[in-house]
Amino acid sequence: MREPARAPIDREPRRDFLWSLGAGLVGACASLPGWAAGLVVFLDPLLRKPGRPGRYRRAGAVGEGYVRVAAWNAVPEDGSPSRFAVIADRRDAWNYTPDRPIGAVFLRRVSDDDVIAFHTTCPHAGCSISAVRTDGGDAFHCPCHNSAFDVDGRRVARPGMTNPAPRDMDVLNHKIVDGEIWIEYVDFQAGRPAKDAKS
Amino acid sequence: MIASMLRWLDDRTGCASCLRAALYEPIPGGARGRYVTGSMLVFAFATQAVTGLFLWMNYSPGSQNAYESVYWIQNELTGGWLLRGVHHFMAQAMVALLPIHFAQVVIAGAYRAPREFNFWTGLVLMLITLGLSLTGYLLPWDQKGFWATRVATNLMGLAPGGDAARKLVVGGSEYGHATLTRFFAVHAGLLPSALVAVLALHLALFRRHGVTAPPPRGRADEYFWPRQVFFDAVACLALLVVVLLLVIRFDVGGLVAGKLDGPHLGADLGPPANPVEDYRAARPEWYFLFLFQFLKKFEANEFLGAIVLPALAVAYLFLMPWIGRSRVGHAVNLGTLAVGLAGALFLTGQAFFDDYRAEWTAYRPERFQADADGRARYNDRFRASRDYLAAVDDGRREYARLRELVAYHGIPTTGVRTLIDDDPELRGPRLFRAKCASCHSHVDAEGRGIAGPEPAEGKEGAVGNEPAGAPNLYRFASRAWLEGLLEPERIVGPHYFGDSAQGREDTDGAYPSGGMVEFVRDTVAAFDDEQQGKLKDVIVGLSAEAGLAYQADADREARQSGAIERGRASFSEIGCADCHEWGDDGIDDGPRLTGYGTVEWLVRMISNPEHESLYDGRNDRMPAFAPESGDGKANLLTLREIELIAGWLRRDAAPLPTE
Numbered sequence: 001m002r003e004p005a006r007a008p009i010d011r012e013p014r015r016d017f018l019w020s021l022g023a024g025l026v027g028a029c030a031s032l033p034g035w036a037a038g039l040v041v042f043l044d045p046l047l048r049k050p051g052r053p054g055r056y057r058r059a060g061a062v063g064e065g066y067v068r069v070a071a072w073n074a075v076p077e078d079g080s081p082s083r084f085a086v087i088a089d090r091r092d093a094w095n096y097t098p099d100r101p102i103g104a105v106f107l108r109r110v111s112d113d114d115v116i117a118f119h120t121t122c123p124h125a126g127c128s129i130s131a132v133r134t135d136g137g138d139a140f141h142c143p144c145h146n147s148a149f150d151v152d153g154r155r156v157a158r159p160g161m162t163n164p165a166p167r168d169m170d171v172l173n174h175k176i177v178d179g180e181i182w183i184e185y186v187d188f189q190a191g192r193p194a195k196d197a198k199s
Numbered sequence: 200m201i202a203s204m205l206r207w208l209d210d211r212t213g214c215a216s217c218l219r220a221a222l223y224e225p226i227p228g229g230a231r232g233r234y235v236t237g238s239m240l241v242f243a244f245a246t247q248a249v250t251g252l253f254l255w256m257n258y259s260p261g262s263q264n265a266y267e268s269v270y271w272i273q274n275e276l277t278g279g280w281l282l283r284g285v286h287h288f289m290a291q292a293m294v295a296l297l298p299i300h301f302a303q304v305v306i307a308g309a310y311r312a313p314r315e316f317n318f319w320t321g322l323v324l325m326l327i328t329l330g331l332s333l334t335g336y337l338l339p340w341d342q343k344g345f346w347a348t349r350v351a352t353n354l355m356g357l358a359p360g361g362d363a364a365r366k367l368v369v370g371g372s373e374y375g376h377a378t379l380t381r382f383f384a385v386h387a388g389l390l391p392s393a394l395v396a397v398l399a400l401h402l403a404l405f406r407r408h409g410v411t412a413p414p415p416r417g418r419a420d421e422y423f424w425p426r427q428v429f430f431d432a433v434a435c436l437a438l439l440v441v442v443l444l445l446v447i448r449f450d451v452g453g454l455v456a457g458k459l460d461g462p463h464l465g466a467d468l469g470p471p472a473n474p475v476e477d478y479r480a481a482r483p484e485w486y487f488l489f490l491f492q493f494l495k496k497f498e499a500n501e502f503l504g505a506i507v508l509p510a511l512a513v514a515y516l517f518l519m520p521w522i523g524r525s526r527v528g529h530a531v532n533l534g535t536l537a538v539g540l541a542g543a544l545f546l547t548g549q550a551f552f553d554d555y556r557a558e559w560t561a562y563r564p565e566r567f568q569a570d571a572d573g574r575a576r577y578n579d580r581f582r583a584s585r586d587y588l589a590a591v592d593d594g595r596r597e598y599a600r601l602r603e604l605v606a607y608h609g610i611p612t613t614g615v616r617t618l619i620d621d622d623p624e625l626r627g628p629r630l631f632r633a634k635c636a637s638c639h640s641h642v643d644a645e646g647r648g649i650a651g652p653e654p655a656e657g658k659e660g661a662v663g664n665e666p667a668g669a670p671n672l673y674r675f676a677s678r679a680w681l682e683g684l685l686e687p688e689r690i691v692g693p694h695y696f697g698d699s700a701q702g703r704e705d706t707d708g709a710y711p712s713g714g715m716v717e718f719v720r721d722t723v724a725a726f727d728d729e730q731q732g733k734l735k736d737v738i739v740g741l742s743a744e745a746g747l748a749y750q751a752d753a754d755r756e757a758r759q760s761g762a763i764e765r766g767r768a769s770f771s772e773i774g775c776a777d778c779h780e781w782g783d784d785g786i787d788d789g790p791r792l793t794g795y796g797t798v799e800w801l802v803r804m805i806s807n808p809e810h811e812s813l814y815d816g817r818n819d820r821m822p823a824f825a826p827e828s829g830d831g832k833a834n835l836l837t838l839r840e841i842e843l844i845a846g847w848l849r850r851d852a853a854p855l856p857t858e
Contacts, residue, residue, distance in 0.1 A: 009225055009420050019425035026432035030439050034246040037285055038253030040278035047277045094264075094271035096609025 062175050066182040069105060075115055075181070081108040081131045081139060081151065083120065086185050105172060105183055106131060106140070108151065117183050118153050119170040126190040129169070140169060166193045222424035226410055229418050230426035234410065236300040238431035239438050241398070243293040246439070247331075248391060250286040255387055258338070260379035263614035265340035266471040270615065273468050274602070284446030284465025292442055294332055294486045297325050298540060305519065305536050308529055315520040317404040320397050322516055327394045334386035336484055340379065342594060345472035346481030348382075349374060354494075354505040374474070470597040471615050476629060479583075480590035482554070489546035492553070512539070556584040600625055621839075627847020630840055634824065638669040640694075641848075648673060652698075668698025669821070675848050676745040676796025678753070681738045687724040690716055700819045712819065714778065715789065722774060733769035740766025741781070745796025749850055790814060801845035802838070 040047075067088045076082050083104055090100040106118040106129075118140075122129050127144035138148035138156050142165075148158045153169030173184040187198045209215035226234070257276060259268040272279040301321070304310060310318035337348040356365040370377025421427070447454050450463040483491050490509065497504025515535070523529040552559070562581055567574035597619065604618040611617050619625045631641060632649055640651030652668055671694040674680050683689045696702030701713030710717040726734060740763040743754040757763050767784070770776050776785030781792040791812040794800045803810055806825035808818045825834040825841060836844075 009422060011422070016425055019429050023425045023429035023432050026429065026436050030242065030432055030436040031245070033439060033443070034249040034285060037278055037282045038249055041253050041272070041276050041282045042256060044277045044279075091609070094267045094275070094610050095612050097612055 062177050062182045063184075065184045065186075066175060067185055068180050069117075069183045070107060070181050072115075072176065072179045072181060075107045075109050077109065079109050079151070080133075081106040081118070083131060086183065088185065103185060103187070104128075105185070107181060114176070115174065115181060116152070117172040117174045117181070119172055119186075119188065121170070121187070121190065122147050122165065123167045123170060123188070123190055123195075124165040166191060167195060170195055222422065222428070224406060224409075224423040225420050226423060226427055227420050229421040230423075230430055232430055232434075233303065234427060235431050235434035236296060236303060237405075239434050240293060240296050240300055242431075242435040243289050243296065243438065244328075244394065244398070246289050247286060247293065250282055250289070251387060251391070253282055254286055258383075260338070260376070260383040262340065262375045262379060262472070263612065265338060265379050267610050267614055269339040269341075269468060270605070270610070273465065274605075280465035281446060285442060287466035288442045288445040290332055290335060291445075291484070291486065292438055293328060296438075297328060301325065302536060302540065305523075305532055308523065310520040310532075311523055311529075312520070314404070314408050317401060317408060318520055319517060320401040320404060322513075323397050324394060324401060326513070327390050327397065331386060331390050331394070332484060332486070334382045334390065337382050338379070338386060339468060340472045341469035342472055342478045343469045343480070343482065345374070345474070346478050347483045348378075350481065351483070354501065357502045358506050468598065470594045470601065471619070473616065473619075478590060479586040480594060482550075485547065488550040489543040492546040492550035553580065554584055554587045557581055557588055558584075597625055621843070623843045623846030623851055626840075626843045630836070630844050631847065634836060635672075635844070638699075638821070640668075640671045641673050642671060643673055668693070669819075670695045670699075672848055674749075674850070676742060677747060677750055678738055678742045681742055685719055685723055685734060685738065687720050690719045712817075718774070718778075726773070730773055733765075733773050736762050736766035736769050737773065737775060738766070739763060740770070741792060741795055744781075744792065744794060745800075745849065747796065747849055787812060796849070798842060798845045798849065798851075801848060802841050805836070805841045805844060806838075 067086055069086055070084045074082075074084070083106055085101045086103045086105055087099050088102050089096070089098045090102050104120045106120055107115050108118075110116050118129075120129050121127070122142040122144065124142065124145055124147045127142050129140050129142045129147070129149070131139065132141045133139075138158060139151040140149040140153070141158075142148070145164050146158060146161050147163055147165040148156050148161075149165070149169050150156050153171060155163050155165050155168055157163050170188045172186065175182045189196045189198050205215060254272065257268060257272050257279070259265065269283070272283055274280075304318065304321065333348075333351060337344045352365050352369055355361050355368065358364065366372060368378075368381065370381045444451070446465050447459055448463045450459060453459045453463055482488065490505075493508075494501065494504045497508075519532050521528075523532045564574050564578060567577055600622065601615060601619060604622055605615065608618055628641070628649060631639075635641075636649050636651055638651060640649060642648035642650060651671070670684075683692075684695055689695060691697045691702045691704075696713060696716050701710065701716050703710065703712065705711055710720070723734065739757045742750065743757055743763050743766075746754070754763075767782065770779075770781050771784050775781070775792075778789040779785050779792045780787045781795075785792075790804075804813055807823040808814045808821045809816070809823060809826075814821075822835065824836040825831070825838065827833050830837065
């Protein structure tokens with residue numbers, strides 16, 4: 001079917017401008033709310049109050065944030081470091097699971113009645129540190145980029161290598177109550193000289 | 200500077216000229232309000248793509264994660280309810296717009312040459328949109344979506360080769376993880392990309408052929424930009440406003456006051472999928488209700504109603520351009536369209552009426568006095584509507600309780616069903632309905648609750664008519680319950696032993712199987728005032744034995760006032776101890792009343808009423824639900840299930856603290 005020929009279209013710049021402005025504004029009003037609703041939800045992790053304990057988290061028996069990690073007897077007597085899992089209540093988005101492994105610590109006896117506790121995460125880039133026995137004086141070694149630390153967690157240089165760690169190993173607060181070792185388990189931001197807790 | 204950068208970009212990409220071509224499309228007769236529906240549909244789809252993308256970031260398909268993650272989006276994430284609400288209602292708006300856009304095209308005759316392909320691609324877009332609706336409905340994995348999808352996929356199994364097709368869609372024989380992962384991939388990946396591709400074709404063809412509508416006389420042509428774009432934008436904004444109003448259920452006052460509450464926050468989320476229980480409120484989304492209702496008319500031949508006729512209808516739509524080539528054909532198309540839309544509207548209305556009949560109309564069986572068939576049909580429909588409404592109500596209650604449970608326990612990795620199945624308040628009545636309600640009722644004074652068997656009224660004395668009822672266990676062991684039990688008239692009434700062997704009077708006026716009934720009817724009936732007072736004390740003391748939470752205040756008072764001590768002392772004085780043992784008093788002939796009504800006592804009773812401390816050798820007909828210890832094969836219920844029933848009877852499941 002042939003459609004009839006039409007006259008050429010007139011355009012009036014002044015009138016067109018107002019219509020264009022209106023179309024742009026109204027169009028923006030219509031298209032932005034969907035994005036806005038989505039972005040708010042996307043930004044939820046930032047909008048939540050940082051460090052707020054999970055709603056279901058039970059306060060530790062010896063203090064807020066402390067979890068029981070090991071019995072005193074389980075830590076080697078000879079002062080060598082040993083790795084222990086940290087079992088705590090875990091909130092994973094919608095799931096809440098009591099008594100799940102959430103991380104690990106090194107414990108080492110430093111006297112007859114005290115220990116030192118290290119985070120097992122390397123302060124360089126966040127890999128997992130291994131406890132090793134070497135002659136070079138290092139007791140901890142990170143397999144990713146060759147960070148090395150002595151038994152007290154201080155950075156040591158391995159022969160022929162530079163130590164990339166910006167700070168010593170992260171020491172965690174602990175309490176010993178009735179022969180049990182409790183740790184205030186906190187994750188720290190890797191890669192910085194300062195020991196900043198992750199929010 | 201900017202101009203030269205734009206020129207540089209345009210030289211290399213042609214984007215400016217492309218945009219110009221898009222905006223300066225001539226519209227014969229100028230911009231018009233009625234041309235907005237197509238743009239509204241595109242806008243609705245774009246909104247779905249954006250909101251869907253952000254939902255995707257928080258949704259997890261899987262039968263132990265889908266509902267849980269949607270629950271999280273709805274109740275925990277900042278603004279999650281709004282996002283989900285917009286996605287939910289914009290989908291409905293999109294489906295509602297489709298027939299309008301379609302009708303415009305048909306009325307304008309826009310399907311005719313050379314625009315057939317434009318029309319066909321439009322039909323394909325319509326089918327894709329319906330597919331998106333269907334697949335999206337399952338994703339929250341709530342009761343509604345679960346059962347609606349089961350029905351839809353089962354109907355699919357009716358088609359030739361449908362069994363294999365059903366298995367492919369469901370991802371196996373059972374509905375579960377694989378169903379969700381498949382539906383999700385189809386909903387978020389396959390169908391949207393298909394829609395984008397076909398939409399591009401649809402728009403390109405539209406550009407090629409232009410608007411069909413006959414240009415109105417005396418109006419000059421115009422370009423698409425800016426006036427038509429303005430009209431389109433206004434229409435889209437209006438659509439969005441309507442959707443947002445739907446999301447808050449038109450509670451503008453609450454929004455302004457900052458007090459939007461649960462039911463006004465976005466799309467409904469029902470109780471989670473439960474393949475075990477029947478769900479009498481299983482319905483498709485409202486825009487498929489006409490098909491659902493249509494299918495009801497084909498009970499005898501579902502293949503015809505669910506597959507053949509809808510397929511023929513879609514085939515007809517595809518043939519419309521050829522049928523409409525002549526003037527007569529076009530008229531036929533218009534007529535068919537009108538009949539089809541009216542029919543769909545009518546069926547939708549009928550489906551709603553069927554469901555809400557019990558709410559919208561009064562129950563009037565007398566209208567069918569002369570017509571037994573009509574009355575039976577009417578009763579059936581009324582009952583179906585009541586069932587539907589009750590199921591909707593139950594669902595709301597279950598969800599409300601679930602929120603308490605989640606706030607208290609959190610959601611375990613095994614999913615929310617674990618919480619529901621281990622909660623006396625939710626599981627108790629289900630178990631009661633399944634295992635106890637064939638004899639016992641559980642109804643309050645107004646008759647609300649779980650009805651027992653049909654009352655044997657008027658059947659009494661009929662030869663061979665076995666009494667089938669047992670006591671109403673509503674607030675069992677409470678003071679009110681015991682008071683009723685010990686009243687000479689009520690003990691043989693319908694709520695106690697009126698419909699069981701114990702309450703059957705023989706020709707000599709005795710109760711051969713009911714020592715208790717005889718005691719109440721003869722001895723208690725003759726009590727003087729002093730004895731009545733003692734009986735009251737016994738009731739108070741015995742009821743306190745149960746330690747019912749809802750009676751705790753009254754029990755405490757009674758303990759302080761000495762009523763419980765008096766009750767213990769009166770126990771033997773008024774003759775109870777002749778058959779029952781309570782603490783150190785009495786003999787163990789009838790059921791032992793030490794610990795009466797406690798969980799332990801109820802568990803013993805439900806496990807085995809024949810237990811030596813209970814109806815040893817004189818049990819009427821109550822089955823032993825767990826005669827063996829542990830998980831013996833003869834056990835009809837597990838210990839935990841019995842505890843759930845007992846906990847529910849005792850109404851132990853008080854609201855949990857929320858923090």
